[in-house]
Amino acid sequence: MASQFILLALLVASAYHAFASDPGMLQDFCVADKMSQVLVNGFACKDPKAVTAEDFFFSGLHMAGNTSNKQGSAVTGVNVAQIAGLNTLGVSLTRVDYAPFGQNPPHIHPRATEILTVLEGSLYVGFVTSNPDNKLFAKVLNKGDVFVFPQGSVHFQFNYGTNSAVALAALSSMNPGVITVANAVFGSNPNISGKILAKAFQVDKLVVDRIQAQF
Template identity: 80%
Template sequence: MASKFFLLALMAMSASRALASDPGQLQDFCVADRTSQVFVNGFACKDPKTAVVEDFFFSGLHMAGNTSNKQGSAVTAVNVAHIDGLNTLGISLVRVDYAPNGQNPPHIHPRATEILTVLEGSLYVGFVTSNLENKLFAKFLNKGDVFVFPQGLIHFQFNLGTNKAVAIAALSSKNPGVITVNNAVFGSKPSISDDILAKAFQVDKNIVDNIQAQF
């Protein structure tokens, strides 16, 4: 009886791990066929015989992003939208540039864990655990330091320095997705009712209206 229970538990753990990431590989690669009319969880594969080396190549991460915006940051993504050969491989990459006092605002990657390395400058980074604890894990990072943001948790990076900062991050999905908290809450289309947001944030509706106007 105990051995059967152990076997069932092992099978359940294996299944949960299999469902916790992008679909596994059943062939060498699956270059995305963007012309296919087949709707799948990802992209259909084109005939491997038609694959070319450019399907696995991207150029541009050496170029700094434009940080002249309200957040003072720029994200250059390299995922399946930019490299067709990443389809089904379960990994992607971003470069983030930060102006002095620039930030990558609180956001979520619903489908990926992120591991970030500081290439230049210094950053204050952190993530918040789920309810009810809502514990903040935060740290100051310098060049060469590495930090991990668990999948689905709100996290951020902020450049406290007087010089620019640059980081590169790998994510455990070909298409990790991103939900920027302020955009989602105050910039949804159509807008979330100011009555709801005023009650949620315990502020006057005029404050909510002013924030929503920024988006």
């Protein structure tokens, strides 16, 4: 019986580590030492004696991003790249600005769940479940509304209004990563074969060639 209990405890522990987004904390903090040559899953720790309050600070989310681009949106990220003190803490933040009819196009965060709050304007948002159902969960959000995008799901936001919109998103990783679907599929370096994409999307290769030319 004791051996069965130990085995169950080991399985639970291994499952916890398998589903955890980022490495767990083993000390008060592990400020990223970005000059370290040590390769780890994240960043090596800076000497605690060299840590200052600035390692936990970022200023700039009060400033609107430049939305004069094809998508009409701007993402200002606050992750471990901006705040070294986020290393191993498992959280990050982004501000997203949307021009009228701008969008944050379909994308994936491979390492994080996202919870988004609308600060100004209205957004049409949604995410798609995995194969085989590919079910769309979508909703119109207004100021103060909150929506969750599960980790690894394809999701998007679209400003259908004539005014600018602003949202703030929290993510469950210090470095959530982002894969923009269109860029990854049609703008890879080197390109994915047009024949492969034409068959995948069930379109003529000339259509694929025209889309790839945009990237």
